Amino acid sequence: MSTEGEFDRDQLSSMKVSELRQMCSDQGLLVSGKKDDLINRLLGSEGPEEDSTEDANPEAENIDDAIDKMLARVRGEEEEEPEEEPEEEPDPEPEPIEAEILEAEILEPEPEPEPEPEPEEDPEDDPWYSGVITSEDSELVLDDDDEEEDEPSVVINLPSIAGLKENWQIAAAVGMVVLLVGAVAVFLIQPDPAFSARPLRYGDHMDFTVSGTSVAVTGDEMVGYIRESTSPTLDDVCSELRATVSGGTGSVTIRKGDANEIFHPMDSELEGTVMALDAYGRQRLTVEQTLTHDLSVDLEGKVRSGEDCTSTGWIREDNTLVSNAQSWRDITTRSTIRTDTQLNLLDSDDSLTTARAVVFGADELGSVGDLASLLLFPMTPIELHAFFGDTQLTKGLSSNDDITWDSDWRWSVGNEMNTENHGLVTQVSIFHYEIGRCLGHAQIDILVKNG
Structure with missing residues (x-):
């Protein structure tokens, strides 16, 4: 039996949520939801349902542009080694830095006494985090940030909150x-x-x-x-x-x-x-x-x-x-x-x-x-x-x-x-x-x- 003849929307809106839920329970209706949902059930109308998945892919309309950007970024990483386009890319400077880092990593494990200076380079890093973010990676990130000072309000360096909640x-x-x-x-x-x-x-x-x-x-x-x-x-x-x-x-x-x-x-x-x-x-x-x-x-x-x-x-x-x-x-x-x-x-x-x-x-x-x-x-x-x-x-x-x-x-x-x-x-x-x-x-x- 509909309650539309007994109460109008203004009267139901003035009631408490607990009173509306009790009325729904007495009439065999669901008691969950917000106040508007309870009023709609008592009036016999259906409220608009939220589509929980309509925003699941907010970039669906720009997928083509996203793919182009992705390909451009991948190409930019691959062209760091060859010397075909040195004028277009401002990345020739990091190349010798990366080469030096790789050579240092190769030479360090060969002699036995050289592993000792490794902790000296990272005296502030805890052993728990040393395998998560190396000092070399952090230096590269900071260098990139200095080069991109034109857009400081856009680029975000996320903090590493390691250990807040594992697993x-x-x-x-x-x-x-x-x-x-x-x-x-x-x-x-x-x-x-x-x-x-x-x-x-x-x-x-x-x-x-x-x-x-x-x-x-x-x-x-x-x-x-x-x-x-x-x-x-x-x-x-x-x-x-x-x-x-x-x-x-x-x-x-x-x-x-x-x-x-x-x-x-x-x-x-x-x-x-x-x-x-x-x-x-x-x-x-x-x-x-x-x-x-x-x-x-x-x-x-x-x-x-x-x-x-x-x-x-x-x-x-x-x-x-x-x-x-x-x-x-x-x-x-x-x-x-x-x-x-x-x-x-x-x-x-x-x-x-x-x-x-x-x-x-x-x-x-x-x-x-x-x-x-x-x-x-x-x-x-x-x-x-x-x-x-x-x-x-x-x-x-x-x-x-x-x-x-x-x-x-x-x-x-x-x-x-x-x-x-x-x-x-x-x-x-x-x-x-x-x-x-x-x-x-x-x-x-x-x-x-x-x-």
Whole structure:
């Protein structure tokens, strides 16, 4: 029976969302969605649906131009060696520099005493990052920046935030288990000395802001992992659970260990690492990371009647989720040996639910620790250097222009914008192709500050 004769749109608009959801529930209608969606259902009209994939390929119309630019760039790299067109390309100067670097690398491994001066060239680089960005690569990037001073507001040197959240590629690989609907996380990078074109150092700290994120988990088995760990708050939830984050903050800290943490006093270059125990009780030198979140969360889903899962909606608003996750990453294997996650959920009735999980390694999925990592994935600063490498991003560039790009995660660079707190920043959109094609969509918008 339609309610169009009983209420008009103005009367429904003046009601609260909770009242509209209760009316939808009484009439057997869906209770999820925004206020306009609930009003449309009560009036019997369908609201416009958002096409989550219409922006999946923002550069489709310019694909021909992108291919031409790509070919031109590839040709420019191939013509660095021959001397056919020395006048057109300003690259003959880097050629002897690269040749000297290659010769130095060939001569260094031959004699035995020459490996000793190698750490002297990079006294500031930590062993954990020495294999990620070499000093030679950083010099070349800086030289290129000096040559391109005409366009400083366009070229972006992404900071290497190595170690902020390792194994996010694993989370993407199993992302098909988690349906991320409308997940848009905006990370506002604070002005901090850590955010320059260099790897993250021991003792660095970063604060970030999360806004407008929605995470949905479907399937009673996946919901069961959360239900068992958050009893009694979610005891009656089944089949479907949605968490909508209306706002929150977070931080990432890399602890700097004391000198007594290392095995031998001669290993002074390892100072900053932290001693930790793995699953077998062995001592390992690691990088200790602490990731915290303080979020305002609204929960909704379906409830059970006895042992059967019904279509009845369940809503619990104005909840507070506080999480603290410590992880230890081995500096040799660069793999996580242990993760300790603490979750505190305070619901609207001031009932506190606490869950803790300690996970050894990074391959297990059957625990709240790994599941929490998946749920918090769109609310975590990703490892920019591991994602983009040394790629210099310019306006209009996308992963479609990179013929070597081999990932289900796609990206595109948008326009520059001037923000009140952070000045001139550039928006980079990252989205998951397979999730968008099959399940829903996972998109992360990052505001990157040059330098």
